Amino acid sequence: MTPKNRLDGGQIDRNTTLSFSFDGKQYTGHPGDTLASALLANNVRLMGRSFKYHRPRGPMTAGSEEPNAIVELRSGARQEPNTRATTAELFDGLAARSQNRWPSLKFDVMSINDRFSNFLTAGFYYKTFMWPAAFWEKLYEPIIRKAAGLGSLSMQADPDDYDKGFRHCDLLIVGAGPAGLSAALTAGRSGRQVIVADEDFRMGGRLNAETFEVADMAGADWAAQAVAELSAMPNVRLMPRTTVIGAFDHGIYGAVERISDHLPTPPTGKPRQILWRIYSGQTLLCAGATERPIAFNNNDRPGIMLAASVRAYVNRWAATPAQRVAIFTNNDDGHRTARDLHAKGVKVAAVIDTRADAPGAIDYEVLSGAQVVDTKGRLGVTFVELKLADGNSRTIECGALGVSGGWNPNVHLTCHQRGRPQWNGALAAFVPGGTLPPGMIVAGAANGAFSTHGALKSGADAARKALGLEGRAPELPQAEDAPVTQTPFWYVEGCSRAWLDQQNDVTVKDVKLSHQEGFRSVEHLKRYTTLGMATDQGKTSNMGGLAIMAELAGKAIPEVGTTVFRPPYTPTAIGVLAGRMRGTEFHPTRLTPSHYWAQERGAVFVEVGNWLRAQWFPLPGETHWRQSVDREVMATRASVGVCDCTTLGKIDVQGVDAAAFLNKLYCNGFAKLAVGKTRYGLMLREDGIAMDDGTAARLAEDHFVVTTTTANAGKVYQHMEFVRQCLMPDADVQLISTTEAWAQFAVAGPNSRRLLQKIVDPDVDISNDAFPFMACGNITVCGGLRARLFRISFSGELAFEIAVPARYGDALMRRLMAEGEEFDVTPYGTEALSVMRIEKGHAAGNELNGTTTALNLGMGRMVSRSKDSIGSKLSERPGLNEDDALMQVGLRPVSRDDKITAGGILMRADGPVDAAHSQGYVTSAAFSPTLGSMIGLGFLKDGGVRTGETLRLVSPLTDLTVEVEVEVVSPHFVDPEGERLRA
Amino acid sequence: MIINHPLLGPRDSAEFVYLGTADLMNRPDPDTATPEDWHDYAYLRDNPAGTHRELWFHDGGDRSILIVTRDTITHEISAVELALKTRAEA
Known part of the structure; x- marks a missing residue:
C-alpha cells in the first residue's frame, strides 16, 4: 500500500521497498529516500522535541542545515545520537528513535518548560543558577543536562573502523549543483x-529538487x-x-566521506567513514545557498517548513508533508x-505574500500584502x-506551511581563514567577502548567482579562471535565468514567541531582551542568547537574529556585522577525527628486544612513553608486586640481576669535533x-635548569x-641537532639516533663480572684492572658477535651494560639467563631498577623535573667554570644560587613502619604547617628491602647542612590528617663510598 | 601548512617540530655578553603580527632544521632556508 x-515521480526506486522503524513503529520507503522524506510520505510530521522548551518539532529543511529533525539511529554499540533525519539515507531495517522526550514523543513531561517560558528567557541559566557555586556540579548541572539534552550515547565502544586518507588535485570543487x-x-x-565533493548521496544539488529544464531536459536528468x-x-x-568540513592553510581541505553510513553495517574490510586531507591547487566553492525563514508566532510547529524544502520533498522524493499546504x-x-505542489496534485490552500504587488495565479488563491500572524x-x-x-x-486550514524569506549564500568555508562576509544590498544577504582562503574562488548561488543560468555560467567561468584555461568559453546549456530580487522581511510585526533559532529555542523575544539588557555586539548576542550556537551553527537562524538586532540598535545590517563560521561545516563524529588511533593504536607501541622472552617469563609490563617495559617478573606464589620487586632487588644486590635498558636513548656522535661538541652540550667537561x-x-637548558x-x-x-633518559630521548636528540645546526655549524660532527639499533642490558651485582666472563670472547679481559669502573669498549661475545661493553652502574652495584645489535638481543638475554643459572641470575624490571636507584640516590625524571638546577641536584660543582656550555652562564644567576637553595637529600621515617609519600611537603618539626613554611618536597619514594623501611629522595632548603634533622612530612592533597616524622639522611642509602661500584 | 623544503620539496608541516624563533641562532658571545644579553636571549620573544623567521625541525624527515619566514596572520610562507647552510655561509 502506498503511504498516504x-x-x-521523484528520484526514488519504487521497485524496491525498504522497511524501517521510527519510535518502534514500522514504515516503508524506497532507495533514494531520506529518513525524513520517508516519514513525511508516511504522514509523520512530528520527529523530535526542542532543546529547551520541549516543543514538538518536525523537519524544517531537506538538507544538512536542519535544526529540528534530530534523531537517534541504530541500536546497540552502533547507536548514533543527534543525526539529522533530513540527510540520513534510508536503508532496509533502519531503526530510528526521537530524542529529548519522556515518556514519548507525543506526550513529553518536560514540555512543561514551554508553560514557564516567561522564566526561561535568554540568560536564564546565568541569572538563576549563580549561587552557591558548589551546587553547580552536584545539583544544577545534572538537572539541566537531563532536561535539556540531545541524544544518548550507547556507552559501548564503536565497533566500526574509521580511516584517514590523502588526496591531491589541481582543482577541488566543493558542491555538485549546477555551478559545481x-x-x-x-x-x-x-x-x-579534478575532485568533486558533494555532501549528498545524489549529485545535482537543487537541480534534483526543481522542475526547471536544462538543455531541454529535466534538470535532474541533465545532472x-x-x-x-x-x-x-x-x-x-x-x-x-x-562533506568538505574545513578550509585549512595552503590549499588543504578536510573532507569526511561517509562510506557506510547508508548501510546497516560496513561491508567487510570497509570503514564507516574516511577523513580525507585534500591538497588542492585551486578550489571552487559551489556550496549553493540556504533558504531563510520568516519569524512569526508559533512558527515552529511540525509541518511549518522552508518553502523550497517542501518543493524538494515533492519533486525529488515524491513526498508531501500534507495534503493541504x-x-x-x-x-x-x-x-x-x-x-510545483499544484502540478503534483497537492492542494495549495493559499499563497500568502507579504508584497502588495505579488504575482497572481489561476490555480490557487494568492493573498497579496498579507502575513501569517500565528x-x-x-x-x-x-x-x-x-x-x-x-x-x-482570516484563518486558513492546512497541514503544512512553506515559508520563504529569500536565500542566503553558503559562505561557511569562505570564513575559515580570514574571510568576512559582505552585505549585498540588492540580494539583502551576506556574500563572500574579505580575504578568502588563498586559491579559493566562489561560484554559483554561494556567490549570489541565484538563477540556474547564472550558476552554470559562473561555475564554468570560475573553473576557467582557476585553471588559467585559454580559448573560447564553452557553450552553456539553456536554463532559466529569472532575475532575483530579495527585499528584507525578517519577522512579522508584533511577534514575540516567534522562533529564530529552532535548535536552541531562541525567539524574537530573547533577542529583544538581550538588546534591552545591553548586549550590543553581535558576538555578545550570540553567546547570551545562544543564537546560532547549536549543532547547525545557525545556518537558518543567524541572519534573522542579526537583522532584528540591527533594527533595535537603529543600525544597518552591515554596520552590525555578522559572526563568522568555523570548521566543521556540519557536525563531525569524533571517531573519524581519531581514525585508527584508538585504544592501543592511539600511539605506536615499541617493544624491547627481550619483550617476547619477558612475556614467556610472565612479566608484568608498563607503558613508558611508547615503550612497553617489564615492570617486574612474578614467580609462582608471589601474590603482591612488592614480593616480586623486593626479591629482585635483594637477588641483584646479593648475586646478579639483568635488566633490559634498551629504551634509554642512544645517540651516536662522530666527527673530528665530537669532543668539542659534547663539551658545549654538557655542563661538565668532556674535552x-x-x-x-x-x-x-x-x-642544562640555556636558562640554567637541568634538562x-x-x-x-x-x-x-x-x-x-651518548645515552639519554628514556623519556627525553627524542627531546635531547632534537636539542643536539639544534646545537649542531644552529650554534656550531662549522663543527665537524654528525649525529644519529641508534636507540633501536642496539639491544642493551644492565648486568648488575657482585657476580656480574663472573657472568659476563662466561660470554665474552676469550681475548676480552674484563678484570677490574683491565676494565675498571667507567671503562668502555668495542668487544666480541659468544664467538665473534660484535658488542659494546660499558662499566656503568645505575643500581650502585658492580655493574656493566652490554649492547649487541638489536636482532641478537633476545638471544643474548636467553644466553645470560642460561649462563647465569649457577649464580641464580634474576631478571629485574623497572620497579626494582627504580628502588635501587633511589637506594643509591641517583636522580631520575622525578628529580630532573624541569625546575631543578645542578646545584639543587647536589651537582653544583660539576658545572665547569673554565668553559662555556649550554646553560652555564644562566646557571650562575643569583636567584638560582641563594644560600637556602633546595638541595637533594635522603629521607627515612623515624618510625620505620611509617610511609613516605612522593609529592609530600616537608615542614619543620614544630611551627605552622602552611605553604609559607614549606621546607621542601619529596620527589621519589620506595620501600627499600635493603634497609627494611620506606626511603625517599627530596629537595630541602639548605639541605646540604641539615643531615640528622627531624622534619614533618605532610601531604595535604592526599590526606590532611597524616603527618610523618622523617629524618634527613644522605641520599646515598647504599654504599655511599662507592666501593661496590669499583670492586 | 605546507613547507617547501629546500632539499625535499613541499612537505606537510605535520612532519616538522616547531622550535621557535630563528633568533635562537644568535646565542650571545660568552666572552662579551652581559647578563641582560643572556636574559634577552633566554626569555624575550617578539610576537609579531606579520613576518616571523622561525625554526622548524624536520623530525619526520631528514632532520634538517629550516628557517621558515612565515606571516603569522596569513600563514603565508615567503622563504625557507636550511639553518646549517645559512649559518655556515654567514
Whole structure:
C-alpha cells in the first residue's frame, strides 16, 4: 500500500521497498529516500522535541542545515545520537528513535518548560543558577543536562573502523549543483586533475529538487548526464556523500566521506567513514545557498517548513508533508513551490505574500500584502491565522506551511581563514567577502548567482579562471535565468514567541531582551542568547537574529556585522577525527628486544612513553608486586640481576669535533675524556635548569655514544641537532639516533663480572684492572658477535651494560639467563631498577623535573667554570644560587613502619604547617628491602647542612590528617663510598 | 601548512617540530655578553603580527632544521632556508 503522502515521480526506486522503524513503529520507503522524506510520505510530521522548551518539532529543511529533525539511529554499540533525519539515507531495517522526550514523543513531561517560558528567557541559566557555586556540579548541572539534552550515547565502544586518507588535485570543487557540475565539466574536459565533493548521496544539488529544464531536459536528468560524463573521465574523481568540513592553510581541505553510513553495517574490510586531507591547487566553492525563514508566532510547529524544502520533498522524493499546504513568502521563489505542489496534485490552500504587488495565479488563491500572524495545532500545524492587506483577520486550514524569506549564500568555508562576509544590498544577504582562503574562488548561488543560468555560467567561468584555461568559453546549456530580487522581511510585526533559532529555542523575544539588557555586539548576542550556537551553527537562524538586532540598535545590517563560521561545516563524529588511533593504536607501541622472552617469563609490563617495559617478573606464589620487586632487588644486590635498558636513548656522535661538541652540550667537561672511558654528564637548558642526564662513552678519538633518559630521548636528540645546526655549524660532527639499533642490558651485582666472563670472547679481559669502573669498549661475545661493553652502574652495584645489535638481543638475554643459572641470575624490571636507584640516590625524571638546577641536584660543582656550555652562564644567576637553595637529600621515617609519600611537603618539626613554611618536597619514594623501611629522595632548603634533622612530612592533597616524622639522611642509602661500584 | 623544503620539496608541516624563533641562532658571545644579553636571549620573544623567521625541525624527515619566514596572520610562507647552510655561509 502506498503511504498516504507519497506522490508520483521523484528520484526514488519504487521497485524496491525498504522497511524501517521510527519510535518502534514500522514504515516503508524506497532507495533514494531520506529518513525524513520517508516519514513525511508516511504522514509523520512530528520527529523530535526542542532543546529547551520541549516543543514538538518536525523537519524544517531537506538538507544538512536542519535544526529540528534530530534523531537517534541504530541500536546497540552502533547507536548514533543527534543525526539529522533530513540527510540520513534510508536503508532496509533502519531503526530510528526521537530524542529529548519522556515518556514519548507525543506526550513529553518536560514540555512543561514551554508553560514557564516567561522564566526561561535568554540568560536564564546565568541569572538563576549563580549561587552557591558548589551546587553547580552536584545539583544544577545534572538537572539541566537531563532536561535539556540531545541524544544518548550507547556507552559501548564503536565497533566500526574509521580511516584517514590523502588526496591531491589541481582543482577541488566543493558542491555538485549546477555551478559545481558546470565547473567540473569545464575543468574535466581540460584534462586537469579534478575532485568533486558533494555532501549528498545524489549529485545535482537543487537541480534534483526543481522542475526547471536544462538543455531541454529535466534538470535532474541533465545532472545525471553530467555525472555520467564526469565518471567516465579518468582525471575526475567524484566523491558523493563527502562533506568538505574545513578550509585549512595552503590549499588543504578536510573532507569526511561517509562510506557506510547508508548501510546497516560496513561491508567487510570497509570503514564507516574516511577523513580525507585534500591538497588542492585551486578550489571552487559551489556550496549553493540556504533558504531563510520568516519569524512569526508559533512558527515552529511540525509541518511549518522552508518553502523550497517542501518543493524538494515533492519533486525529488515524491513526498508531501500534507495534503493541504499553504505558502508564506516575501519573494517569487515561494510561488514556485505553490506551482510545483499544484502540478503534483497537492492542494495549495493559499499563497500568502507579504508584497502588495505579488504575482497572481489561476490555480490557487494568492493573498497579496498579507502575513501569517500565528498558527494552531498541538502536535503539528492545523490552522494559520492571517492578517490581510486590509487589516482583517482570516484563518486558513492546512497541514503544512512553506515559508520563504529569500536565500542566503553558503559562505561557511569562505570564513575559515580570514574571510568576512559582505552585505549585498540588492540580494539583502551576506556574500563572500574579505580575504578568502588563498586559491579559493566562489561560484554559483554561494556567490549570489541565484538563477540556474547564472550558476552554470559562473561555475564554468570560475573553473576557467582557476585553471588559467585559454580559448573560447564553452557553450552553456539553456536554463532559466529569472532575475532575483530579495527585499528584507525578517519577522512579522508584533511577534514575540516567534522562533529564530529552532535548535536552541531562541525567539524574537530573547533577542529583544538581550538588546534591552545591553548586549550590543553581535558576538555578545550570540553567546547570551545562544543564537546560532547549536549543532547547525545557525545556518537558518543567524541572519534573522542579526537583522532584528540591527533594527533595535537603529543600525544597518552591515554596520552590525555578522559572526563568522568555523570548521566543521556540519557536525563531525569524533571517531573519524581519531581514525585508527584508538585504544592501543592511539600511539605506536615499541617493544624491547627481550619483550617476547619477558612475556614467556610472565612479566608484568608498563607503558613508558611508547615503550612497553617489564615492570617486574612474578614467580609462582608471589601474590603482591612488592614480593616480586623486593626479591629482585635483594637477588641483584646479593648475586646478579639483568635488566633490559634498551629504551634509554642512544645517540651516536662522530666527527673530528665530537669532543668539542659534547663539551658545549654538557655542563661538565668532556674535552679530555680518554678513549675507552665513560663519563656521567648533565645537560642544562640555556636558562640554567637541568634538562637531562646520561653517559657519554668515548669509543674512539672521533666517536662517542651518548645515552639519554628514556623519556627525553627524542627531546635531547632534537636539542643536539639544534646545537649542531644552529650554534656550531662549522663543527665537524654528525649525529644519529641508534636507540633501536642496539639491544642493551644492565648486568648488575657482585657476580656480574663472573657472568659476563662466561660470554665474552676469550681475548676480552674484563678484570677490574683491565676494565675498571667507567671503562668502555668495542668487544666480541659468544664467538665473534660484535658488542659494546660499558662499566656503568645505575643500581650502585658492580655493574656493566652490554649492547649487541638489536636482532641478537633476545638471544643474548636467553644466553645470560642460561649462563647465569649457577649464580641464580634474576631478571629485574623497572620497579626494582627504580628502588635501587633511589637506594643509591641517583636522580631520575622525578628529580630532573624541569625546575631543578645542578646545584639543587647536589651537582653544583660539576658545572665547569673554565668553559662555556649550554646553560652555564644562566646557571650562575643569583636567584638560582641563594644560600637556602633546595638541595637533594635522603629521607627515612623515624618510625620505620611509617610511609613516605612522593609529592609530600616537608615542614619543620614544630611551627605552622602552611605553604609559607614549606621546607621542601619529596620527589621519589620506595620501600627499600635493603634497609627494611620506606626511603625517599627530596629537595630541602639548605639541605646540604641539615643531615640528622627531624622534619614533618605532610601531604595535604592526599590526606590532611597524616603527618610523618622523617629524618634527613644522605641520599646515598647504599654504599655511599662507592666501593661496590669499583670492586 | 605546507613547507617547501629546500632539499625535499613541499612537505606537510605535520612532519616538522616547531622550535621557535630563528633568533635562537644568535646565542650571545660568552666572552662579551652581559647578563641582560643572556636574559634577552633566554626569555624575550617578539610576537609579531606579520613576518616571523622561525625554526622548524624536520623530525619526520631528514632532520634538517629550516628557517621558515612565515606571516603569522596569513600563514603565508615567503622563504625557507636550511639553518646549517645559512649559518655556515654567514
